[in-house]
Amino acid sequence: MPSEPRPVRKADQITDLTRLKAFTNPLRMQLYRLLYAAGSATASQLGEQVGEAPSLVSYHLRKLAELGFVAEAAGRSGDARERWWQVASEEGWGFRDSDFTQTPEGAAVVEAVGRSVFETRAAQYRAYLSQTGDWGPVWTDAAFASEWMLDLTPAELADFGEELAEVTRRWRERGQAARAAGSAGAGGDTGDREHVSVYLYGFPFRP
Numbered sequence: 001m002p003s004e005p006r007p008v009r010k011a012d013q014i015t016d017l018t019r020l021k022a023f024t025n026p027l028r029m030q031l032y033r034l035l036y037a038a039g040s041a042t043a044s045q046l047g048e049q050v051g052e053a054p055s056l057v058s059y060h061l062r063k064l065a066e067l068g069f070v071a072e073a074a075g076r077s078g079d080a081r082e083r084w085w086q087v088a089s090e091e092g093w094g095f096r097d098s099d100f101t102q103t104p105e106g107a108a109v110v111e112a113v114g115r116s117v118f119e120t121r122a123a124q125y126r127a128y129l130s131q132t133g134d135w136g137p138v139w140t141d142a143a144f145a146s147e148w149m150l151d152l153t154p155a156e157l158a159d160f161g162e163e164l165a166e167v168t169r170r171w172r173e174r175g176q177a178a179r180a181a182g183s184a185g186a187g188g189d190t191g192d193r194e195h196v197s198v199y200l201y202g203f204p205f206r207p
Contacts, residue, residue, distance in 0.1 A: 029116050
């Protein structure tokens with residue numbers, strides 16, 4: 001009997017401007033990304049990584065929780081005073097520009113969030129480039145940075161993005177399952193798994 005098709009999971013699609021505004025704050029963007037990578041963490045742990053007081057980090061985490069982006073992670077500590085947090089959706093979040101750009105305020109927020117996302121990603125890649133000597137040839141030879149020039153219609157570009165997202169989901173689930181099983185995975189000489197960032201951009205341009 002053929003197996004049931006796996007349901008396609010979607011990211012938290014933001015359609016409310018108030019929610020999108022949350023990520024015009026650079027610290028909230030940074031905290032969300034760190035929490036997504038960590039799986040779960042406390043305000044104190046996150047505060048050490050961003051160089052901010054736990055009280056300030058707690059404030060921003062509560063605001064993100066009010067907007068549905070993060071939630072408390074139960075059962076991580078016997079200390080009732082210590083709150084653990086996790087992202088609310090494993091698929092992250094996203095939005096369509098056209099849901100907001102009909103008004104000047106919405107267009108400004110979309111631009112601010114887009115720039116914040118790009119600058120955060122660029123900073124992370126710059127950090128990697130400055131640390132390549134620490135990773136060694138196994139990791140640096142495996143890492144890649146690619147660019148392709150394609151001729152597509154808007155519908156084809158959207159389909160292309162969905163295919164890339166599905167490939168990414170499959171590899172993410174494979175890594176999560178192997179980490180949970182305590183496996184290093186196939187083909188690796190390092191015996192360790194690391195967080196790996198993959199940035200894929202697709203946008204129209206006219207030379």
